[in-house]
Amino acid sequence: MSKKPVRVAVTGAAGQIGYALLFRIASGEMLGKDQPVILQLLEIPAEKAQNALKGVIMELEDCAFPLLAGIEAHSDPMQAFKDTDYALLVGARPRGPGMERADLLAANAQIFTAQGKALNAVASRNVKVLVVGNPANTNAYIAMKSAPDLPRENFTAMLRLDHNRAASQIAHKLGVPVGDIEKLAVWGNHSPTMYADYRFAQVNGKPVKDAINDQDWNANVFLPTVGKRGAAIIEARGLSSAASAANAAIDHMHDWALGTNGKWVTMGIPSNGDYGIPKDVMFGFPVTTEGGKYSVVQGLEIDAFSQGRIDKTLAELQGEADAVKHLL
Numbered sequence: 184m185s186k187k188p189v190r191v192a193v194t195g196a197a198g199q200i201g202y203a204l205l206f207r208i209a210s211g212e213m214l215g216k217d218q219p220v221i222l223q224l225l226e227i228p229a230e231k232a233q234n235a236l237k238g239v240i241m242e243l244e245d246c247a248f249p250l251l252a253g254i255e256a257h258s259d260p261m262q263a264f265k266d267t268d269y270a271l272l273v274g275a276r277p278r279g280p281g282m283e284r285a286d287l288l289a290a291n292a293q294i295f296t297a298q299g300k301a302l303n304a305v306a307s308r309n310v311k312v313l314v315v316g317n318p319a320n321t322n323a324y325i326a327m328k329s330a331p332d333l334p335r336e337n338f339t340a341m342l343r344l345d346h347n348r349a350a351s352q353i354a355h356k357l358g359v360p361v362g363d364i365e366k367l368a369v370w371g372n373h374s375p376t377m378y379a380d381y382r383f384a385q386v387n388g389k390p391v392k393d394a395i396n397d398q399d400w401n402a403n404v405f406l407p408t409v410g411k412r413g414a415a416i417i418e419a420r421g422l423s424s425a426a427s428a429a430n431a432a433i434d435h436m437h438d439w440a441l442g443t444n445g446k447w448v449t450m451g452i453p454s455n456g457d458y459g460i461p462k463d464v465m466f467g468f469p470v471t472t473e474g475g476k477y478s479v480v481q482g483l484e485i486d487a488f489s490q491g492r493i494d495k496t497l498a499e500l501q502g503e504a505d506a507v508k509h510l511l
């Protein structure tokens with residue numbers, strides 16, 4: 184018997200990430216090739232955005248995806264999030280050249296108070312929320328704090344793009360396929376302070392650290408390359424990453440919903456106090472997932488270099504949380 188459709192809300196649906204994301208959700212790449220979906224798409228009420236959304240919907244229809252059980256277009260989050268099982272909060276202003284993601288806080292924060300409240304009021308009580316819109320960790324924190332009736336662990340931020348970028352850089356350095364890299368972690372904020380950590384990583388069962396054996400490359404090439412990759416893409420494209428961001432969102436939701444089989448992935452999640460990160464800070468942690476739940480990988484040793492990096496990214500997140508205190 185075929186499965187009951189699940190409801191997937193996507194905000195910013197007519198934007199560039201939306202365009203790279205929706206077709207893959209509708210084809211089953213996110214929730215499985217046997218899982219029908221109803222798309223609940225949200226855009227701002229402006230005529231131009233709503234017209235663009237109509238065009239995207241026409242294209243979705245023209246793909247004749249067998250798993251696409253319905254499409255709705257909305258301009259009000261209270262309708263877009265009604266009974267939704269999954270919510271991908273993408274809609275927000277992207278940064279341009281010369282900006283940091285934190286510069287978007289003032290422009291984007293209020294979107295996430297309003298959307299957190301709407302999720303709180305009308306979404307499924309089991310909704311899984313992924314915040315992509317930048318600054319992603321703090322926006323996810325705002326949405327979580329604005330939704331006191333939903334479990335806090337249902338709110339997550341996207342660090343998966345950083346995780347995938349780090350894996351790719353290591354694979355390149357070692358001249359191996361990226362799929363051979365395992366047990367990578369990215370700690371902290373989706374910003375240049377993030378700490379991509381390959382101390383525990385393995386390549387075909389052997390330690391990556393030994394294979395690279397170059398702390399200078401780690402500190403002066405790898406970490407800046409991964410941390411500033413978003414800016415490098417903006418510089419090259421004139422626009423921020425879209426297809427790779429959509430891909431990371433698919434990976435994040437896929438793994439959260441369907442499990443990682445013991446594989447480590449990175450998710451931005453509200454801290455439970457693990458590794459000394461204060462409760463509720465929306466922090467990138469290495470996790471495994473099973474049965475729709477994630478668990479932080481425990482017992483990793485944090486050396487002095489790593490502690491310094493973790494402290495720095497934590498301080499940045501605490502500063503961002505301070506800057507939005509008045510909204511919560």
Ligand SMILES: NC(=O)c1ccc[n+]([C@@H]2O[C@H](COP(=O)([O-])OP(=O)(O)OC[C@H]3O[C@@H](n4cnc5c(N)ncnc54)[C@H](O)[C@@H]3O)[C@@H](O)[C@H]2O)c1
Nearest residue numbers: 195197198199200226227274275276277315316317319428
């Ligand atoms: N976390 C990550 O790894 C990551 C990666 C890439 C991009 N991003 C961020 O994702 C966001 C979207 O990027 P994009 O390139 O798709 O931008 P875009 O400008 O192409 O699209 C954003 C869309 O969101 C819509 N929108 C704005 N406010 C909205 C609201 N309140 N409700 C619903 N829709 C709304 C806009 O009308 C627009 O169509 C940006 O903030 C960007 O910085 C995050």
Ligand SMILES: O=C(O)C[C@H](O)C(=O)O
Nearest residue numbers: 278284317413414423424
């Ligand atoms: O860098 C940006 O502003 C977009 C996104 O967060 C990215 O990392 O590519």
